[in-house]
Amino acid sequence: MEKLSDLLTNEVHTAAIAGHVRPDGDCIGTNTALYLYIKKNYPLIDVKLYLEEPKAALLFLKGCDKMISETPADESVDLFISCDASEKERIAVAGNLLPLAKKSVCIDHHISNTGFADVNIIVPEASSSAEVLYGLLEDEKIDKDCAEALYTGIIHDTGVFQYKNTSPYTMTVAAALMKKGIDFCSIIDNSFNIRTHRENQILGRTLLESVLMLDGRVIVGTVTHRDMAFYDVTQKDLDGIVAQLRLTKGVEVAVFIYECEPQVYKVSLRSNSDIDVSEIAAAFEGGGHIRAAGCTMYGTDHDVINNLMGVIQEKVSKEHD
Ligand SMILES: [Mn+2]
Structure with missing residues (x-):
């Protein structure tokens, strides 16, 4: 065809x-x-x-x-x-x-x-x-x-x-x-x-609370179920957050996780380097592209970040060998 x-x-x-x-x-x-x-x-x-x-x-x-x-x-x-x-x-x-x-x-x-x-x-x-x-x-x-x-x-x-x-x-x-x-x-x-005021608020809050990991090569932003209720936002209001996280100097992988239901996290991954984030997502039954991928994970935010970092660490160190 x-x-x-x-x-x-x-x-x-x-x-x-x-x-x-x-x-x-x-x-x-x-x-x-x-x-x-x-x-x-x-x-x-x-x-x-x-x-x-x-x-x-x-x-x-x-x-x-x-x-x-x-x-x-x-x-x-x-x-x-x-x-x-x-x-x-x-x-x-x-x-x-x-x-x-x-x-x-x-x-x-x-x-x-x-x-x-x-x-x-x-x-x-x-x-x-x-x-x-x-x-x-x-x-x-x-x-x-x-x-x-x-x-x-x-x-x-x-x-x-x-x-x-x-x-x-x-x-x-x-x-x-x-x-x-x-x-x-x-x-x-x-x-x-153009963002709504709510979208700007949750973006600002996520950036403010974001953390650098693995010597600044990875940035992680988190929105919990409680945050979403507090700011009265839905997942549609979270678009663009991971893109902003990615624009942090020195960062190779940006991770954004949000709790769509208690203990259920949607994970968005972005890569600035040759690290294929679709492989990271695939480790948790997700998918996507080399530079943008996602998956769903379960547990507390600490569980999710720990499990993710285990896989990301391997990729980051391989990249630097
Ligand atoms: Mn598409």
């Missing part, structure tokens, strides 16, 4: 698009872009967009108002497409439709994705799922709304073209999207620069 049009044949009457749990900007952007593209260019296809409610800063995207956040009744759609989900267990809202679909498609860029659909388009070198999807669409059929969604996906996964996953091709895609007349200044501001 070279283009998505090969799959969007006359036999396709119904389609479902679904993202992953706890959707980030790439997930929302890519799935929304695909929805808008099919809706506009294939009006005969009855397409539905299944996404968990994203953080408010992403709701400016057209198409978000059409998303369905409740699990649908079992049905057999002609085409089921999931973008940015690294494994089928991570598909949100409409995962029940995957095994029932006449044909399923997985569009992704996670190196850990082994391919769970009938058609798998997985490009680990790509900066984002949005970049992968762009390559499957026909440029002349992409309108401004679709371009805004794709651009949002790319800037989220590249930190506005700052991370190493940004390639010359990423910039070519971004340029093509810019030509659609998108308001890239406000997309970037809305996505990254």
